[in-house]
Amino acid sequence: MNDRADVDRELDCTLEYQSFSLELATPLETAAGTIESRDGFLVRIVESTASEDDLAVGYGEATPLPGWTESVGDCETALERARVAIEDGPAAALDAVDGQVAARHAVTLALGDLRASREATPLYRHIGRGPMIGRVPVNATIGDGAPTETARAASEAIDRGFDCCKIKVGNRSVEADVERLRRTREAVGPDIELRVDANEAWTYTEAKTALEGLADLGVSILEQPLPAGALEGHAALRERVQGDGVAIALDEGLLEHGVDAICEAGAADAVVLKPMALGGIDVARQIAAWVQELEITPIVTTTIDGVVARTGAVHLAASIPNVPACGLATASLLATDLGRDPVLLEKGAAVVPQAKGLGVNGVWTE
Ligand SMILES: O=C(O)CCC(=O)C1=CC=C[C@@H](O)[C@@H]1C(=O)O
Numbered sequence: 514m515n516d517r518a519d520v521d522r523e524l525d526c527t528l529e530y531q532s533f534s535l536e537l538a539t540p541l542e543t544a545a546g547t548i549e550s551r552d553g554f555l556v557r558i559v560e561s562t563a564s565e566d567d568l569a570v571g572y573g574e575a576t577p578l579p580g581w582t583e584s585v586g587d588c589e590t591a592l593e594r595a596r597v598a599i600e601d602g603p604a605a606a607l608d609a610v611d612g613q614v615a616a617r618h619a620v621t622l623a624l625g626d627l628r629a630s631r632e633a634t635p636l637y638r639h640i641g642r643g644p645m646i647g648r649v650p651v652n653a654t655i656g657d658g659a660p661t662e663t664a665r666a667a668s669e670a671i672d673r674g675f676d677c678c679k680i681k682v683g684n685r686s687v688e689a690d691v692e693r694l695r696r697t698r699e700a701v702g703p704d705i706e707l708r709v710d711a712n713e714a715w716t717y718t719e720a721k722t723a724l725e726g727l728a729d730l731g732v733s734i735l736e737q738p739l740p741a742g743a744l745e746g747h748a749a750l751r752e753r754v755q756g757d758g759v760a761i762a763l764d765e766g767l768l769e770h771g772v773d774a775i776c777e778a779g780a781a782d783a784v785v786l787k788p789m790a791l792g793g794i795d796v797a798r799q800i801a802a803w804v805q806e807l808e809i810t811p812i813v814t815t816t817i818d819g820v821v822a823r824t825g826a827v828h829l830a831a832s833i834p835n836v837p838a839c840g841l842a843t844a845s846l847l848a849t850d851l852g853r854d855p856v857l858l859e860k861g862a863a864v865v866p867q868a869k870g871l872g873v874n875g876v877w878t879e
Pocket residue numbers: 543652653654679710712764785814815816817839840841843
C-alpha cells in the first residue's frame with residue numbers, strides 16, 4: 514500500500530504459507546488427463562503498525578496445476594522468496610514471485626483481501642470499483658463419462674438448480690461424444706444451456722464433424738477444440754459455425770497466445786480466465802476489461818481450487834459487468850476443503866460474499 518496514510522503508519526508486513534492436499538470426491542476425467550487431488554499452499558499476509566490494534570490480515574492460495582502453472586516445488590521456492598522479501602514491503606514480495614503464476618496468484622489475492630478488508634469493502638468492489646453485485650451465474654462442471662452417466666450427472670445438476678452445464682469431451686470418438694450430448698439434451702430438455710470443453714483434443718476435421726452434431730443439439734460454447742497453438746484453425750472453425758449458435762472459447766489458447774494474437778486471428782468468441790493460471794485476479798480483471806472492449810466474452814473459471822482461490826474467482830466474476838455463467842461451482846468436486854465456504858450456490862448462481870475483503874475465515878491452522 515502506498516497512499517499517504519501508509520507512510521504515516523510505518524507498516525510492517527509478514528508472509529507465511531502452509532501446504533495442503535485436497536482429494537477430489539471423484540477424479541475429474543478430462544481429455545488432458547485425470548485430476549485426482551489438488552496440492553498447494555495457503556498464504557497469510559499480516560500487516561501491522563506501531564499501534565497494537567491496527568492489524569490487517571489477508572489470505573491467498575497457490576494451487577499449481579500441471580500444464581497450467583509452475584510445479585508445486587517451484588511454487589514453494591517462490592513463496593519462500595516472498596516470505597523473506599516482504600520485509601522490504603509488498604512490492605518486494607511481488608517481485609519475488611514474478612513469473613510463477615500460482616505463487617503470484619496467492620500473494621496478490623492475500624494483498625487484495627488485506628487491502629479490501631482495510632477499506633471495509635468486499636474484494637469484488639475493491640478490484641472492480643463497480644456497483645454492488647449479489648450473484649453471478651455459474652455452470653455445473655461434468656467430467657467425461659459414459660452417455661448414461663453424463664446424462665444423469667447433468668440431470669442431477671439441474672435438480673440442484675443449475676441451468677448451465679459444461680461437459681468434458683475429447684476422450685472418446687467424436688461420434689461417442691455427440692451421442693453423450695444427445696442423451697444429455699434428451700435428459701435435461703431444451704431450455705438448459707449445454708457447453709463442451711475438449712481440452713485441445715480434436716483435429717480440425719474432428720472438430721468440424723463435432724460442431725455439426727453439437728449445433729443440432731443446441732450446444733452454446735465449444736471450449737478449446739483444437740491444440741492451443743492452432744489460432745488459424747479456431748478462426749476457420751468460427752467462420753464455419755457463423756450463425757449456427759456454437760461459440761468458440763479459448764482456454765489453453767489464451768495462455769499460449771494472449772489477447773492480441775487471438776483478436777488479430779479472429780480465433781475466439783470467448784476466452785476462459787483462470788486466475789491461478791494467469792497469475793492473479795488482478796491480471797484476469799485487466800484481461801476481462803480488454804476482451805470486452807473487443808467484444809469477446811470473458812468466462813471466469815477455477816482450477817478446481819480450495820475455498821480461498823475459488824472465492825477469489827467468485828469476486829473476480831462479480832467485478833466483471835454482464836459476465837456469463839462461469840465455472841465457479843467446483844467445490845462439490847472436492848472431498849474436503851480448506852474451510853467453510855462463504856459462497857452459497859442457488860438457482861444457477863453463486864451468491865457473492867458481501868463481507869469485507871475475500872470473506873473467507875477459519876482456514877489458517879495456528
Ligand atoms: O470451467 C469449469 O466448469 C470448471 C473448471 C474446469 O473445467 C477446468 C479447470 C482446470 C483445468 C481443466 O480441467 C478445466 C478446463 O479446461 O476448463
